[in-house]
Amino acid sequence: MNTDVTRREFLATVAAAQGSFVLGFWMPVKAHAQTRTPASAPAGTVWYEEPATPEVNAWIVVAPDDTVTVRIAQTELGQGVWTSNAMMVCEELQCDWTKVRPQYASANRDAREKAPAWTLAVPGNGATDPKGGGVPTFGTRDRTGVAGIPDSLYRRMRTNAASSVKDGRYYLQLAGAEARERLLLAAADLWSVPVAELTARNSIITHARSGRTVTYGRVAHRAAQIPHPHPETIAIKPPDQWTLMGTEQKNLDVPLKVTGQTVYGIDVRLPGMKWAAVKACPVYGGDVARFDFDAVRDMPGVRSAVQFPIPDPALTRGRIFSGGVAVIADSWYQARTAIDRMPIEWDVPPEHAAVNTAMMRDGLLAAIDQPGQVRVNQGDVDAGFVRAAKIVEATYSTPYLARARMEPGNATVLVTDDRVDIWIGDQSPQETRFSASTITGIPEQNVYIHLCHLGGGFGRNGNGPQAEHAIMIANAHRGTPIHMLWTREQDFIGTTYRAMGLARLRAGLDAEGWPIALDVRTCMQRDGFGPEASFDVTSRYHVPSYRYSSHTTRFHVPVGTRRGVGQAAHEFYRESFMDELARAAGRDPYLYRRELLARTNLPYKADMIKALDMAAEMSGWGTPLPRGTARAIALEERGAEAEGLATISAMVHTVSVSRAGKVRLERVDVAHDTGFGLVNPLSVKKQIEGQVVWFYNDAMHQATTIADGHVVENNFDTFPLSRIGENPPEINIRFFSTGHWLMGMGHDRATSVQAAIGDAIYQITGKRFRDLPYGNHDLTWS
Amino acid sequence: MAFDLVVNGSTHRVDADPQTPLLWVIRDHVGLTGTKFSCGIGQCGACTVHLDGRAVRSCSIPAATAIGKPVVTIEGVSPDGTHPIQLAWKEFDAPQCGYCQSGMIMSALALLRERPHPTDADIDARVTNACRCGTYYRVRKAIHLAADLMGK
Ligand code: FES
């Protein structure tokens, strides 16, 4: 079943579907193209297409009609990067925003070219210099790590850690600035005038002295040939000069999303393509003992079956998933029907098969009492407890949680003898490129990743092996494009989980109710993410003696970076405990927090107080509410423990609980830090609104449990998602500016929903619940 | 077995088992990929289309059910994205990842056809699609705006 595919056919297919947008593929310029036609292409066909217009630089192409193509190196998964990255480039380019077309950057070209040396040094004095480049996460690229911007052409192609603005802003603005300067040089050259006499605005270059104008499109060809003589002198605009950044811009791909035209990975169709349905062993670490393809080989459309091993942990950042089997058929429904009927026996490690949630909870409870890693030890905590007038102690827990993005894992892969092509929505194409090369033995320079939009992300494709599965299957079917699609149930096996966690907080209060000693212990499995979040370095709320230790145990469930990472659980623990302390002290939880922040000498304490004050005022804090309704407040911060990047917000949640125990989040008032400036405030608002829903689900509904070593909740009937009827009818968002660059806001805002609903339930029902989700508890009252 | 389906006003000859879920016939035989697969068990609504004017979850009904009845998918709402519901969605920049939005729009449109001025309670009862990105706040506003635009 060898099938010839030409790039030209594929381009035609996708171009027809994408309207005016260019998405999901890349046409390299001649200098970078492999000129050789692959053996699988019919004689005489052109594998590569030449773009009509040469690029000004690797990020920007200006066509004669002034259309500006901006290359996007992160993946659009709903966060608005398709738009905000383009805004950062176009702020400097000073082009006509209505003519901007985003296009994914080439991960293949990234394997072949380096970024210009003059773009590598970041100017300014770090996080608190408005004229600087911020503090991007530089460092060598570690394929199994999560941090670091490589010096390859498109730098950081990962989409993670809410860092697309933080890490990309400097070099994206610089790309726009360099292109603008070169367009100006081209016009100066055209008119033989000094470049200093020219101005650029809205894609038009003007020479005021002679009254001449020229559009970018008319000089772009010339600009492509004129290098800048001193690129290291090019500076980016500080926020007080921004004209596009900082304005609310609608997302450029929304028109495609209301007409069904967006191409996600699942929508990729190639000539001759076959479909693969997969079953991997439900118990992690398990493998296929045997399967009986003969039982299904005569079913309609069925072509073949292939077993694949546990994906190499070196390609999945050390996580151990499972081995499995795929059935390949003409359509996915045929493949899926066949694999459902195919007898498969699993080889399950007995020590994993014996594991269930209750045992794991016991394991965490045992570990939290053992000596842990003491991360902070300030003052004399034990002496503080001896002196305390009152001691408050609470143990909280959070379950394993799946990301459950709406698009199930999938990838389309074509392996030939010297080249790999992958069509995928991928949060880490540089790692996927490495996986493809490792699995097939074909060099990374011959791996082409055609990025597609992603139907939700929430943590680097779930850190799951969707690409690795598809590559292994396609490698066994060289010459045939294989579209592998997970079922929803398989997606829950293929993802990694937010680690189940536990925290025990103990405070000694003085006679006035202020803490004099605080002991915080958190516990999760050894490889869980963010073990130090929210508690490290120092207490955010003033306490003279503070000890923080993290404790670990080992579990076989693969864990990863789910939206919120460590902050999600840890801010639930911290803010819930602050509410309990305020109640124990008989003080208002807002003013209690406010006073304890004021007593610290944290660098951003004024910003945190501002956030609390603003959210409280917006919500009408202290004004009467009907019986059955309550307000609760909480602080959200990342980076507030030290001077540096930070994001600070506070929210007040107004919550009702009916006597029958039905919880409703009625209203959310949000005060949010802009730092020196937000790139696209509209996207930020949407991200906040979305995270309210996300953490509402964490708080009320979602939990992943383990039985006999496997995940129990594997579809939306058992892993529920809230619907519009549960959504807060009112979400008010206000911004305040601060004197630092933001650390990002796409994953750990609205963590406050969790503690706030808990405290509101307490206020209304008198019952305090410390194990999420609240939906598991009896919330009725009379 | 081959059968005819009328999708967005045109007749398609489909060569598939008529018990194949309508979703897969629309996506893989008719070739319209705007309708999405997510749960496959009728829970999420990503696969919502109109069958005979009613919103249905196409992953959970056999294609045979649709023989002789008009099917409308997101691609059939308007040829160019200018239906009032699409204009309203764009006005509020409602989608995030967008994966649920085809189904969300089809559910909302079916509601608006039946109740030109839906209350919030109507929306809660009838637009029960899941959105993991949490676009509900803007979706609700967009439905009300669409009602206004469609009433004009
Ligand atoms: S895919 Fe049909 S309801 Fe979820």
Ligand code: FES
């Ligand atoms: S917009 Fe992403 S699931 Fe709804």
